[in-house]
Amino acid sequence: MINLETPDYLASMRSSMNNLAAGVLRPIARKYDAAEHEYPAELDMFRGMQILGRPKKKKADAPKPDGGNGKPKKGINLSTVATIEEMCWGDAGLLLSIPNAGLGNAAIAAVATDEQLERFGGKWAAMAITEPGSGSDSGSITTTARRDGGEWVLNGEKIFVTCADRCDIVVVWATVDRSAGKSGIKSFIVEKGTPGFKLEHLEHKLGIRASDTGTFVLDECRIPFDNILGSAEVKKDTEGFKGVMKTFDNTRPMVASMATGIARASLDFTREKLDESGATIDYKRNLNNVGSLEKDFYLMEAHLEAMRLLVWRAAWMADTEQFNNVEASMAKAKAGRQGTLITQKCCELLGPLGFSKEHLAEKWMRDSKIMDIFEGTGQIQHLIIARNVLEMSGKDLK
Amino acid sequence: MICFACSEEQTLMKETAAKLVQGAIADAAHQMDETGRIPDDAVRKFRELGTLLAAIPEEYGGYGMGNSPIMNSIILEELAAGDMGFAIAATLPALFLMPVMDCGTDAQKARHLADFAADPDGACGTLAINEPRFRFDPYDLATTAVRKNGSYILNGTKCFVPLAETARRIMIAAALDGTNGLFIVDRNNPGLTVGAREKNLGLNSLATHPITLTDCEIPADDRLGGDAGCDYDRLLQRTWTAIAAIGTGICRASYEYAKNYAKEREQFGEAIASRQSIAFMIAEMAYEVDAMRLMTWKAASALEAGRDAQREAYLARIYAGEMAMKLTDYGVQVLGGHGYIREHPVERYYRNGRGIAILEGMAIA
Structure with missing residues (x-):
């Protein structure tokens, strides 16, 4: 039965997460925007907390995840996106810097074996997909993994890796058979310090500067055979690749929620200034009879x-x-784009306050832009939606 | 618990309404718009579902099953996906009776609810909120009510009053001592004049009329809620939620028509849907229609929980107002020149869509 009332447990969780964001993240938001790439030591307090529903190390006798009672905690996706919104209301760059909560952790949680969880479950895992010549078209990656006895040998270059400096391990996408196309793409866990695995440099970005985005070079990098996530077999169909892409069904709402949190921060600040100026927000006013600022706000x-x-x-x-x-x-399509527009518009409405670094509004406008880009650009999202509702294949709708 | 899916009961009602629209409205909507007539048969078929009787308490002759703003929103979307005028006409008695149920005195309930229950097909009431003036705002009414001895004297002009000519009673929104109230006026009251049917941009299937009140005197007992007055905020919240549901229905119809057209229409040797310029408009329509519906359901959920829905209903309505125009515009644009020809329904959705941000009190959730 339709019921969109926010449940009490979620309301109280949002409120306590908001307190945390206001108390811990917001006060250091500007500091780490200025000190790009510096590790926010204040975030160490999150190391032990299960803040983004990441997997705990499994106990040997724990039921399998696909067994009846081994299912993920009830409502975990909803409480995760709600938490993310609050944390990003505090600061998005810092949320992305929370230890042990990288995208790689999500991938490991989804497909790792018990033995892999034992080895890697407690580590901070980054995700390396994008390459200089392969952005939205992630099926075209050229990083290779060659089997050599009990090892894989990886070669290639990975860019735009979030948490590149601070992570312990990286989930690297590579192809084991380029002639097999998407079916040949597998993901591998590479530990920091492995010979031939080098963090080449960190990027200087428009926003989310607290987040250490970097480039890795893999040069004859040897990892144990068991570091492959999922099966090593190359199947004829693309089910394996589709499985990997499925991770996005969980992560895209998270990114969309990040956009929502940043946009809300911008709106809250704008509202504060509107209130101070004597313009009250009243959900009764006809839009034809309010000022331009208020109309935009509503x-x-x-x-x-x-x-x-x-x-x-x-x-x-x-x-x-x-x-x-x-x-x-x-x-993702809606929130990524709309968050960008809201944060831009708030700066406009704030006038000089929206252009000055005295306030965070300009930062939110810079931070928000990435939400319409990573985890699939807005255009890719539109393609996915259009192909789905029009029931057209990638071949018919390019 | 939070839930984004319809229950079996909600799905059944949604499908029933959709089937009714498919059978009695879908093919007739164009003709209804051209001739300005809604088939009585179609309205009767909807009334036979008894959705309003179900909401009326047993003591007044109804089934006493309670009112559900969410169910009302689901139904309104389906009806409006067929035709906006039909959605308003079919549910019209609710627009008059729901405020009575919400805020009427015992005597008012006994009279009006029982009247309806005794003859559900008979002429009932309608609601008059809109006023024909620049900067009109339902919270800033120019129509006034003044207390005089044992009566109220009403003065003012109203417009877009649905089916005013055939209504037995008309509920008038008027300002009284700085507050807003509702006053029930008999259609035959000598102080009330129903003007000739209006000619509007859209909503052509539905007869709407202007009303003039000239020192229109009514007994004090006919003020809704008696001396205590009515909950005008809640009435607007319920009508805003309803208009958002109607906007969702119109936009969904435009989206589905444009989507199917884009797949069939070939240019340059392939379906126009295979071009991103068209496909992306379709994608945007898809998620914005969903967003409109979720906003509507959010407001309806608050109403259903019995809590103040001022913020949710306001946001749902202004969002629907914005999107109704944007998406129905897309609908015409996807069809290009053909979208401009009246044989295709998208131009009707476009004209009707303009009403979502403008019209007040046309339906209730």
């Missing part, structure tokens, strides 16, 4: 609500074990 708040509802729906579907591929893309 409409942005409506868009923010739409963003959040699309995110929550996608997360709720994941929680109720429904296939949410298109809904995840809808959330």
Whole structure:
């Protein structure tokens, strides 16, 4: 039965997460925007906390994840996106810097064997997919993994790796058979310090500067055979690759929720200034009879609500074990773009306050832009949605 | 617990309404728009579902099953996906009776609810909120009510009053001592004049009329809620949620038509849907229609929980107002020149879509 009232447990969780974000993240947001790449030591307090529903090390006698009672905690996707929104209201760059909560951790949680979880479950895992010549077209990657006895030998270059400096391990996408196309793409766990695995440099970015985005070079890098995630077999179909892409169904609503959190921060600050100026926000006013600033504000708040509802729906579907591929893309398409627009508009409405580094509004505008880019650009999301609703293949709708 | 999926009961009602629209409205909607007439048969078929009777308490002759703003929103979306005028006409008695149920005195409930229950097909009431003026705002009414002896005297002008000519009673929104109230006026009251049917941009299937109130005197007992007055905020919240549901229905219809057209229409040797310029508009329509619906359901959920839905209903309505225009515009654009021809429904959705941000009090959730 339709019921979109926020449950009490979620409301109180949001409120305590907001306190945490306001108390810990917001006060150091500017500091680490300025001190790009410096590790935010204040975040060490999160090391022991299970803040993003990442996997704990499995006990030997724990039930399998696919066994009845070994299912993930109830409502984990919804509470995760709600947490992310609050944390990003505090600071998005810092959220991305929270220890042991990298995208690689999500991939490991999804497909690792018990033995791999034992070895890597407690480590901070980054994700390396993008290459200089392979962005949205992640099926075209050229990093190779060659089998040599009991080892894999990796060669290639990976860019835009989040948490590149601070992570312990990196989940690297590589092809074991280029002639097999997407079916040949597998993911491998590479530990920092492995010979032939080098962090080449860190990027200087428009926003989320607290996050250490970097480039890795793999040069005859040898890793144990067991470091492959999933099966080493190259199948005829692309089911394996599709399986990897499925991770995005969980992570895209998370990114969309990041956009929602940043946009809300911008709106809250703008509202504060509107209040101070004597313009009260009153959900009764006809839009024809309010000032231009207020009209923009009301409409942005409506868009923010739409963003959040699309995110929550996608997360709720994941929680109720429904296939949410298109809904995840809808959330990402809407929130990524709208968050960008809201943070831009808030700076405009704030005038000089929106251009000065005295305030965070300019930073939110820079931070938000990445949300329409990583985990699939807005254009890729539109493609996924369009192909789905039009029932057209990638060949018919390029 | 939070839930984004329909229950069996909700799905059944949604499918029933959709089937009714498919059978009685879908093929007729164009003709209805051209001739300005909604088939009585279609309205009767909807009324036979008894959705309003179900909400009326047993003591007044209903089934006493309670009112569900969420269910009402689901139904309104389906009906409006067929035709906006039909959605308003079919559910019209609710627009008059729901405020009575919410805020009426015992005597008012006994009179109006029982009247309806005794003859559900008979002429009922309608609601008059809109006023024909620049900067109109339902919270800043120019129509006034003044207390005089044992009566109220009403003065003012209203517009877009649905089916005013055939209504037995008209509920008038008017300002009284700095507050907003609702006043029930008999259609035959000598102080009330129903003007000639209006000619509007859209909503052509539905007869709407202007109303003039000239020193229109009504007994004090006909003020909704008696001396205590009514919960005008809640009435607007419920009508805003309803108009958002109707906007969702119109946009969904435009989206589905444009989507199917884009797959069939070939240019340059392939379906126009195979071009991103078209496909991306379709994708945007898909998720914005969903967003409109979720916003509507969010407001309806708050109403259903019995809590103040001021923020949610307001946001759902202004979002629907924005999107109804944007998406129905896309619908016409995807069809190009053909979208401009009245044989295709997208131009009707476009004209009707303009009403979502403008019209007040046309339906209730």
